[in-house]
Amino acid sequence: xxxxxxxxxxxxxxxxxxxxxxxxxxxxxxxxxxxxxxxxxxxxxxxxxxxxxxxxxxxxxxxxxxxxxxxxxxxxxxxxxxxxxxxxxxxxxxxxxxxxxxxxxxxxxxxxxxxxxxxxxxxxxxxxxxxxxxxxxxxxxxxxxxxxxxxxxxxxxxxxxxxxxxxxxxxxxxxxxxxxxxxxxxxxxxxxxxxxxxxxxxxxxxxxxxxxxxxxxxxxxxxxxxxxxxxxxxxxxxxxxxxxxxxxxxxxxxxxxxxxxxxxxxxxxxxxxxxxxxxxxxxxxxxxxxxxxxxxxxxxxxxxxxxxxxxxxxxxxxxxxxxxxxxxxxxxxxxxxxxxxxxxxxxxxxxxxxxxxxxxxxxxxxxxxxxxxxxxxxxxxxxxxxxxxxxxxxxxxxxxxxxxxxxxxxxxxxxxxxxxxxxxxxxxxxxxxxxxxxxxxxxxxxxxxxxxxxxxxxxxxxxxxxxxxxxxxxxxxxxxxxxxxxxxxxxxxxxxxxxxxxxxxxxxxxxxxxxxxxxxxxxxxxxxxxxxxxxxxxxxxxxxx
Numbered sequence: 125x126x127x128x129x130x131x132x133x134x135x136x137x138x139x140x141x142x143x144x145x146x147x148x149x150x151x152x153x154x155x156x157x158x159x160x161x162x163x164x165x166x167x168x169x170x171x172x173x174x175x176x177x178x179x180x181x182x183x184x185x186x187x188x189x190x191x192x193x194x195x196x197x198x199x200x201x202x203x204x205x206x207x208x209x210x211x212x213x214x215x216x217x218x219x220x221x222x223x224x225x226x227x228x229x230x231x232x233x234x235x236x237x238x239x240x241x242x243x244x245x246x247x248x249x250x251x252x253x254x255x256x257x258x259x260x261x262x263x264x265x266x267x268x269x270x271x272x273x274x275x276x277x278x279x280x281x282x283x284x285x286x287x288x289x290x291x292x293x294x295x296x297x298x299x300x301x302x303x304x305x306x307x308x309x310x311x312x313x314x315x316x317x318x319x320x321x322x323x324x325x326x327x328x329x330x331x332x333x334x335x336x337x338x339x340x341x342x343x344x345x346x347x348x349x350x351x352x353x354x355x356x357x358x359x360x361x362x363x364x365x366x367x368x369x370x371x372x373x374x375x376x377x378x379x380x381x382x383x384x385x386x387x388x389x390x391x392x393x394x395x396x397x398x399x400x401x402x403x404x405x406x407x408x409x410x411x412x413x414x415x416x417x418x419x420x421x422x423x424x425x426x427x428x429x430x431x432x433x434x435x436x437x438x439x440x441x442x443x444x445x446x447x448x449x450x451x452x453x454x455x456x457x458x459x460x461x462x463x464x465x466x467x468x469x470x471x472x473x474x475x476x477x478x479x480x481x482x483x484x485x486x487x488x489x490x491x492x493x494x495x496x497x498x499x500x501x502x503x504x505x506x507x508x509x510x511x512x513x514x515x516x517x518x519x520x521x522x523x524x525x526x527x528x529x530x531x532x533x534x535x536x537x538x539x540x541x542x543x544x545x546x547x548x549x550x551x552x553x554x555x556x557x558x559x560x561x562x563x564x565x566x567x568x569x570x571x572x573x574x575x576x577x578x579x580x581x582x583x584x585x586x587x588x589x590x591x592x593x594x595x596x597x598x599x600x601x602x603x604x605x606x607x608x609x610x611x612x613x614x615x616x617x618x619x620x621x622x623x624x625x626x627x628x629x630x631x632x633x634x635x636x637x638x639x640x641x642x643x644x645x646x647x648x649x650x651x652x653x654x655x656x657x658x659x660x661x662x663x664x665x666x667x668x669x
Contacts, residue, residue, distance in 0.1 A: 135305040137328035138335050138366035139297060142168060142204050149346065149372040156376045156393075157197050164372070167201070169292035174205030177290030181259065183236065185210040185300050188311065190234040190258075192216045192225070192243050194379040195352040198263045198283055202238060203310075203356070203365040207328070208297040213310045214323075215357035219647045222249040224321070228313050230254060232323060232526065238263060238283070244273030261286045305329040310360050311526050314454050315646060323526030324454045331363055334457040334520040337488040338367035341448065341462050342397055342426055348373035351389055353381050354399040358648050362399060362428075362458030381649075387413035390423060401429035401649035402436055405447075406589055409439040410611060419444035426450055428459055429650040433582040434478035441478075451484035451557070453543055455535065457520045461485045461494055461555065482579075483556040484547065492518035496549045501538045506549040511558055511571075514547055515540035563653055565594035567603050572633050574653075577604055580628045581635075584621060586614035591643055591651045592635060595660040606635035607656055609643055616640070 134140075145154070146168030154167040162170065183189065189206045191213065193199040199215075206213040214232045216225055218240075225246065229237065239247050240263045251257045262272050263283045272282050281289075300307035309328045313321040338344065350368045352375060354361055368375050376389060381400075386408060389395050405427060408414060423445045437447050452460035463485035469477055487494045496504050496512030504512035521541045524532035535541055546564060547557040558564075558573040565572040574592040581590045589609040594602035610616055618638035625634035644652040 136332040141370035171204040172295045173287040173290035175208035175295045178209040187211040188234040190214040191238040226253045325523040333490040334363040335366035344371035346372040351395045351398040359458035383411040399426045402432040403649035437478040508550040514543040514545045567600045586616040593657040604635040605637040
């Protein structure tokens with residue numbers, strides 16, 4: 125049957141969300157950036173201009189366009205304008221080093237860079253290391269400004285001037301005729317903690333379906349006001365740039381996370397939704413502004429990146445926030461599972477309720493059911509105790525790693541994506557993580573879940589944050605050590621905390637050593653255990669990556 129007669133099908137792409145919303149919600153506010161606001165019509169026109177300007181600059185299908193930007197309107201616009209021009213978006217973590225950024229630009233084969241002017245020194249060093257430059261469009265560091273850095277070269281553009289050269293008229297975009305909805309929309313590079321980062325390829329179909337999954341999971345609607353506390357460069361902001369537009373909601377850009385500013389926007393700008401790691405929630409719950417009391421209206425918080433402790437869930441809910449716990453990886457477009465809530469659980473005692481909510485749950489509505497398997501790909505019993513590896517399948521699993529068929533084949537062994545996370549499945553079908561495979565401590569032949577130990581430590585009223593890793597031990601091979609950050613105005617000694625743990629878990633699981641210190645974190649607030657582990661095992665034989 126000829127393709128043009130297939131009236132019963134259209135290719136799935138998140139670009140369709142903007143096409144709809146700019147017509148349906150024309151004058152509604154789409155984007156807020158400081159004092160500046162863009163309606164959906166204005167957002168649509170800016171995206172058209174970006175796509176048009178890129179095409180005029182010679183950008184075509186499958187060209188990679190990198191962007192180095194905080195949560196600002198150009199980053200949001202690039203999520204639509206770059207793929208609209210037929211190209212592939214390559215978001216880059218703004219906290220990476222010169223070497224890391226240079227590697228990503230080189231490995232991805234990016235032919236253009238959109239970069240905030242605040243990163244001009246970094247970009248100059250990157251180009252020096254590469255031994256070449258890229259056509260560069262400079263994004264202003266402030267709303268309503270149009271500036272070029274001192275290091276700008278002939279041929280560079282300021283973003284607003286670049287847009288002005290494009291056309292605001294509807295842009296005649298189309299998907300790659302060969303791949304259609306399976307065409308790559310974005311390449312997201314992993315953190316690279318065990319070597320060079322890998323480029324995770326998302327396709328239009330997956331981005332479309334994952335965005336709809338976020339709409340359903342978070343309860344996004346036309347009156348939703350979403351605050352950007354999560355970096356848009358991280359897993360394409362869990363697909364929320366597309367999801368909020370699909371719902372016709374408003375997105376508030378926030379260039380950097382600052383708890384006081386977030387509380388101000390929550391209380392005074394009508395924020396209804398935001399995403400963040402448990403460390404973000406800890407910072408908010410312990411900020412002075414939290415003492416102003418519970419919120420007078422609903423606030424939906426979607427948390428991931430690490431299992432939230434029952435303690436922080438209870439703290440945030442006491443402030444009036446409704447916590448939705450999700451779990452996933454860069455390779456699954458961000459969230460893949462959700463702790464889907466049962467209304468009858470609302471009547472349970474607080475301690476039992478928050479422990480249920482700390483589980484990772486079940487697969488998103490558009491994903492295949494989650495599995496926990498042993499080394500032979502056999503499902504482990506759903507008994508809440510037998511550990512297995514979490515494996516995924518379905519619409520929001522990556523296409524593969526860019527230019528790395530070997531790593532792709534390893535990740536897809538047995539026809540499922542292997543997460544490297546270990547967990548248990550409860551009798552009700554909900555999974556609960558126990559650890560990353562590389563984080564499990566094997567002490568005297570006994571497996572110790574660092575997550576289990578951490579959640580006990582977090583019950584101590586003086587503890588703000590913690591991380592547990594295995595450290596060398598002559599007798600047991602390795603033993604748990606806790607790195608702990610205390611709440612302001614509190615004090616705690618190591619023997620006291622160790623005794624606290626030994627009263628609540630098996631003695632061999634309790635930390636033998638405690639170090640009070642600030643914890644290293646990623647740009648999304650995830651604690652970098654590998655940094656702590658590498659330091660402890662430096663010069664000794666152990667797989668420490």
